[in-house]
Amino acid sequence: MLHVDQVTKVYKPPPPLLRPFVRTAVKKSVLALADVSFRVEAGGIVGLVGPNGAGKTTLIRIITTLLEPTSGTVTLDDLHVDRDGHEFRRRIGLVLSDDRGLYWRLTGRQNLHFFGVMAGLKRAEAVRRTTELMQEVGLAGRDKLVFGYSAGMRTRLSLARALLIDPPLLVLDEPTRSLDPVATREVGDMLRRLAARGHAVLLSSHRLDEVADVCTKVVALVGGTIRFEGAPAELAADRAGSMEALVRLLTQDTEPA
Amino acid sequence: MTAQTTPRFAASIPERIGAIARRDITIEKSYHFRLFLQFFNALFTVATFFFLSKLVGSSEYLQQYRGGYFTFALVGVLVTQSSYLGLRTFSSTITREQDAGTLEILLSTPTRLPTLMAGTLIIPAVFTAVELALWFTIAVVFFDVRFPIIGLLIGLPILVLTLLVFCSIGIFAAAFIVLTKKGEPFTLVATQATTFLAGAMFPVALLPGTLQVFAHMVPAYYSLTALRAVLLSGHGFVDTIDEMLVLAAFAVVFLPLSMVTLRRAIRSARVTGTLANY
Numbered sequence: 380m381l382h383v384d385q386v387t388k389v390y391k392p393p394p395p396l397l398r399p400f401v402r403t404a405v406k407k408s409v410l411a412l413a414d415v416s417f418r419v420e421a422g423g424i425v426g427l428v429g430p431n432g433a434g435k436t437t438l439i440r441i442i443t444t445l446l447e448p449t450s451g452t453v454t455l456d457d458l459h460v461d462r463d464g465h466e467f468r469r470r471i472g473l474v475l476s477d478d479r480g481l482y483w484r485l486t487g488r489q490n491l492h493f494f495g496v497m498a499g500l501k502r503a504e505a506v507r508r509t510t511e512l513m514q515e516v517g518l519a520g521r522d523k524l525v526f527g528y529s530a531g532m533r534t535r536l537s538l539a540r541a542l543l544i545d546p547p548l549l550v551l552d553e554p555t556r557s558l559d560p561v562a563t564r565e566v567g568d569m570l571r572r573l574a575a576r577g578h579a580v581l582l583s584s585h586r587l588d589e590v591a592d593v594c595t596k597v598v599a600l601v602g603g604t605i606r607f608e609g610a611p612a613e614l615a616a617d618r619a620g621s622m623e624a625l626v627r628l629l630t631q632d633t634e635p636a
Numbered sequence: 637m638t639a640q641t642t643p644r645f646a647a648s649i650p651e652r653i654g655a656i657a658r659r660d661i662t663i664e665k666s667y668h669f670r671l672f673l674q675f676f677n678a679l680f681t682v683a684t685f686f687f688l689s690k691l692v693g694s695s696e697y698l699q700q701y702r703g704g705y706f707t708f709a710l711v712g713v714l715v716t717q718s719s720y721l722g723l724r725t726f727s728s729t730i731t732r733e734q735d736a737g738t739l740e741i742l743l744s745t746p747t748r749l750p751t752l753m754a755g756t757l758i759i760p761a762v763f764t765a766v767e768l769a770l771w772f773t774i775a776v777v778f779f780d781v782r783f784p785i786i787g788l789l790i791g792l793p794i795l796v797l798t799l800l801v802f803c804s805i806g807i808f809a810a811a812f813i814v815l816t817k818k819g820e821p822f823t824l825v826a827t828q829a830t831t832f833l834a835g836a837m838f839p840v841a842l843l844p845g846t847l848q849v850f851a852h853m854v855p856a857y858y859s860l861t862a863l864r865a866v867l868l869s870g871h872g873f874v875d876t877i878d879e880m881l882v883l884a885a886f887a888v889v890f891l892p893l894s895m896v897t898l899r900r901a902i903r904s905a906r907v908t909g910t911l912a913n914y
Contacts, residue, residue: 390909397815440909443744447906468746479737484666485659496655497745501646524666540741 380579381419381442381548386451388412388437388603411437412603414451419596421547424570424580426590426611428625429600435583436476438600439552442581443473455548469499472541476553480537483526487518487536490525495543505543512539516569531562538569549573552583567593587614587625599625649751656755664759674763678770679778685709686779697839701868703781710775711867712836714768715859718795719830721757721764722802723823726810729756734817740911749899753807761799787866790873794866797883798859802826804890811894811901814911830856858882 388411412434419425427435440446442453444464453460458467481490488509495505513519516535525533534554541549555563570580570593584590590597591611599607607614689706701708733739742752775781805826812820830836834856840848851857862879865871905911
């Protein structure tokens with residue numbers, strides 16, 4: 380399924396000639412990811428954890444073709460992220476954090492119709508999948524303009540959008556960041572159902588309890604490098620307690636005795 | 637149901653373009669008052685040109701054009717509005733999608749960039765066409781202006797070529813917006829060149845000799861010359877072939893070049909990680 384192999388990303392400032400026109404967050408080269416490698420298998424839910432600035436979103440963007448790695452490769456089955464970008468996108472569903480990525484002046488159904496066709500479904504098929512998914516994510520009968528949705532409803536709609544083409548790989552970037560515990564648990568239940576159907580899921584989060592509860596494997600990133608990869612039980616939330624404690628723990632683990 | 641390993645993808649390019657157009661018209665319809673205001677804007681602008689033409693009177697520079705300054709300026713408006721459409725649609729769409737966070741989602745779908753660009757143009761083009769039709773209808777109904785039907789028919793391909801050229805410049809502008817997020821020079825330069833140098837609002841013959849040379853480098857000059865010839869001077873299709881060929885040459889050079897530039901800009905934003913920034 381998904382194979383991330385020795386991916387490194389260095390953010391560089393724009394060339395001097397372009398600097399007056401192009402503003403980026405970096406003034407000098409910044410190493411965001413260093414030799415990151417891991418796999419996500421079909422039916423598995425891999426949790427990508429780490430504090431802010433650990434490189435989670437950078438990695439998610441590379442996997443979803445929105446950012447090019449400086450070196451390393453990402454493959455999905457036999458497809459290469461750079462070489463086969465177009466085909467690659469046909470196999471990925473993406474959920475971004477917060478409320479971004481939806482048209483707020485369209486209804487939930489209208490959003491799904493539109494993104495269904497953009498994802499490649501014929502119009503009739505997009506309508507059928509919309510009805511199915513609105514039901515599945517609990518939004519059937521609650522169709523209205525998206526700006527009238529709660530944060531939880533928007534997250535569920537984003538999840539439905541990502542599932543329109545029934546992609547083998549589902550990538551979620553902190554989908555529960557602004558959700559309450561009940562809505563977070565609902566998203567977790569949904570992800571488990573999807574994995575049971577054979578979807579591979581990559582879930583980025585900085586909530587250790589969520590990852591321990593939902594994921595079958597955890598990849599912990601700190602400062603752009605993988606500090607832990609294994610079963611959630613080995614990285615139990617009660618050992619670390621908080622993201623700060625986790626960072627301390629993982630940093631200590633890598634220091635010589 | 638299990639996750640597909642080989643997804644079925646069948647939506648054709650026209651279907652995708654249609655979906656973008658439906659999205660845009662649905663969003664536009666949610667702003668009811670805008671369409672209503674558009675009519676009043678057209679009415680008062682046409683009236684302004686009508687009374688301005690009374691002031692200008694029958695200048696020797698306008699003798700070759702039937703209808704005097706009023707119709708001369710109306711054709712100028714026709715070209716400037718078409719140029720705004722081509723110049724602004726793509727960059728404003730990219731800005732809007734960046735603001736909404738939908739640009740990344742769209743670029744993570746398997747819909748190709750030219751399809752996205754073409755779809756984006758449909759509804760603004762329809763709105764501009766309706767607006768221009770409104771301007772001309774107001775001119776005919778309220779101000780007794782007459783245009784030859786054959787001239788209007790010949791004018792259509794000239795307008796299409798004009799739109800293609802300005803769309804190309806608009807795509808250059810969009811490429812700049814992808815990198816800089818706000819502020820691009822193409823729209824300003826092309827707009828000023830059209831209104832000032834190309835003679836949208838006054839005859840090029842009024843400009844000093846040196847500037848008249850520059851006028852010939854502006855695509856809108858050829859659009860205006862050809863449209864005024866067929867709409868105001870009674871010329872036929874054959875008389876405008878030269879201008880149409882020049883416009884076609886601009887389009888043939890600019891269109892592929894602008895698409896390559898936009899692709900490179902998006903690629904660059906993919907490398908620097910600034911695709912979603914706004």
